[in-house]
Amino acid sequence: MAEKHIFIVDDEEAAVRSMAFALRRAGYRASGSTSARAALATITELSCGADKVDLLVTDLRMPDMSGMDLIDELARRGVPLRVFVVTGTGGPEVQNELHKRGVSGCLDKPLAPEDLWTSVKKALGGEDECEINSRNICGFNGK
Amino acid sequence: MPERLFPARPLLLVDDEAAAIRGMRMALASSGIDHIVQCEDSREVMGLLAGGDVLLILLDLWMPHLPGQKLLEDICREHPDIPVIVVTGLGDLSVAVECMRAGACDYLVKPLEPERLIASVRRAMDLQELRSEVRTLQDSVVEGRLRHPEAFAGIITASERMRSLFRYAEAVAGTAHPVFVCGETGTGKELFVRAIHELSGRKGDFVSLNVAGVDDNVFADTLFGHIRGAFTGASHERAGLVERAAGGTLFLDEIGDLSEPSQVKLLRLLQEREYLPLGSDVARRSDARIIVATHRHLKELADAGRFRKDLYYRLAAHPVHLPPLSERRSDIPLLCEHFLTKACVELERARPRLPPGFLAQLQARNFPGNVRELETLIFDLVSRGGEGEGDPSRAVAPAGGFAGPHVRLAFPEVLPTLKESSRWLIEEALKRAGGNQSMAARWLGISQQSLNQRLLRWKRSGEAENTK
Numbered sequence: 137m138a139e140k141h142i143f144i145v146d147d148e149e150a151a152v153r154s155m156a157f158a159l160r161r162a163g164y165r166a167s168g169s170t171s172a173r174a175a176l177a178t179i180t181e182l183s184c185g186a187d188k189v190d191l192l193v194t195d196l197r198m199p200d201m202s203g204m205d206l207i208d209e210l211a212r213r214g215v216p217l218r219v220f221v222v223t224g225t226g227g228p229e230v231q232n233e234l235h236k237r238g239v240s241g242c243l244d245k246p247l248a249p250e251d252l253w254t255s256v257k258k259a260l261g262g263e264d265e266c267e268i269n270s271r272n273i274c275g276f277n278g279k
Numbered sequence: 280m281p282e283r284l285f286p287a288r289p290l291l292l293v294d295d296e297a298a299a300i301r302g303m304r305m306a307l308a309s310s311g312i313d314h315i316v317q318c319e320d321s322r323e324v325m326g327l328l329a330g331g332d333v334l335l336i337l338l339d340l341w342m343p344h345l346p347g348q349k350l351l352e353d354i355c356r357e358h359p360d361i362p363v364i365v366v367t368g369l370g371d372l373s374v375a376v377e378c379m380r381a382g383a384c385d386y387l388v389k390p391l392e393p394e395r396l397i398a399s400v401r402r403a404m405d406l407q408e409l410r411s412e413v414r415t416l417q418d419s420v421v422e423g424r425l426r427h428p429e430a431f432a433g434i435i436t437a438s439e440r441m442r443s444l445f446r447y448a449e450a451v452a453g454t455a456h457p458v459f460v461c462g463e464t465g466t467g468k469e470l471f472v473r474a475i476h477e478l479s480g481r482k483g484d485f486v487s488l489n490v491a492g493v494d495d496n497v498f499a500d501t502l503f504g505h506i507r508g509a510f511t512g513a514s515h516e517r518a519g520l521v522e523r524a525a526g527g528t529l530f531l532d533e534i535g536d537l538s539e540p541s542q543v544k545l546l547r548l549l550q551e552r553e554y555l556p557l558g559s560d561v562a563r564r565s566d567a568r569i570i571v572a573t574h575r576h577l578k579e580l581a582d583a584g585r586f587r588k589d590l591y592y593r594l595a596a597h598p599v600h601l602p603p604l605s606e607r608r609s610d611i612p613l614l615c616e617h618f619l620t621k622a623c624v625e626l627e628r629a630r631p632r633l634p635p636g637f638l639a640q641l642q643a644r645n646f647p648g649n650v651r652e653l654e655t656l657i658f659d660l661v662s663r664g665g666e667g668e669g670d671p672s673r674a675v676a677p678a679g680g681f682a683g684p685h686v687r688l689a690f691p692e693v694l695p696t697l698k699e700s701s702r703w704l705i706e707e708a709l710k711r712a713g714g715n716q717s718m719a720a721r722w723l724g725i726s727q728q729s730l731n732q733r734l735l736r737w738k739r740s741g742e743a744e745n746t747k
Contacts, residue, residue: 250351
């Protein structure tokens, strides 16, 4: 099986680099951007080729475009991918909004690599480990 | 069970940006380094250092209140034993050079490359461990005595060479680096390794595995375990020996026989301190200390391309060569006494009376099986002696004198002359007999007078050559 491609979006460069490093150590292919707009363009472009993104890991609060808007715009463009959110601003309302969008999981900052690995694996692999997540993943495009 | 933090002493991250600290924590934790304390206010650093046992510091240079450079000077003055890695912006290279002059051990440029960060931290940690070992070794050399002789109670010896190995073991026991024990079969490698484990103060278990003849799949499964469904029949997750040795010591015996694919897996475990259970794609961390042993010449195997050189050099961080019994003959009487007592108790026999010259015969004997062979011999002696089957000294009189089946002779490429070889033989006999000419002559099958004449002849010819 080809290694999964994970794209990380966070306006903090240290976060993008460290998450990419952690994911690469777990055997994934990881790339990223500190700009949500640039990420939108890159992910859309990649979605047409062989190197499409399997999972988007995004922050919510970013200066040029919010994570929520990024998720909505990708869905509007019909880009098929799974989404996982890493945020420092997660309340029940945010969780509800994410749930509605079919986001497969959400982790609060600061996060440990083990949490990231486990959550990403669940978001990507589904299996029987996380029933709710896999249901949400499937419902992503049906917003 | 709460997970143990690594390393035992914490790293201190000093940066006023929470995001930078989060990034460093994530990168370090991904590499198994999770014992971290952080400080976002540079004014609090000196207080933290005064109150705690910090292993090393990652210090940002641009901070409000107290600039990193000033703080670096304070740390280097007050705590010169703590390595400091400075973290600086791209434009500050001249400042970085000043910091190195002031005592920083490395500098990193922001934005931080996690790979560079990990490499730098690992180097500093290695340096710290080496310093600590050097200190312990210096102390032991100055003191010249063992701090914990009880740990070596199971090893019977009065040999200074063995005692110096014990002191070395005390010095390296506390580190996380591997220990590599080599020695012939029966020299007490496992006893020595267990002593190191005891001295290390590690709370976890001592877990051992003989890897000779273990194929790669069995090695991986035994060491790393598997997850449910990893292969047909893997209906339950099973922990490997690495997990059982968490916080303790993993002893791999006969490491020279390890297969090439297994060597790669072991190297990864040593380098990254992590492993993959079969069927899992998420690495698990290990803090087990690894000790390996072999009776083979691992360096020669590595030179011949039959053992990975990178693995060899990683394993050989702390090499220990246990001498064969033939190189510590003075221990034979002690060992003999020890095994005699042990055998009499275990076999419930009366202590046999030893004939005169018995110990000298033992000391003259070659022991290819080393201490284990001596033990077997004594047990055999006690069991036979109890039945009154004759002279116990027969047990140590090998058939055909010295040229028994186990005799080991090594010749140089250019053969010695008969004259030279007879001289070597006589010198060896005298050495083994502790200078006793009568005994040496008996072993050589010549009269003491004849031996004496030869010695005199050599002495004269030596004097004649000196006066030329």
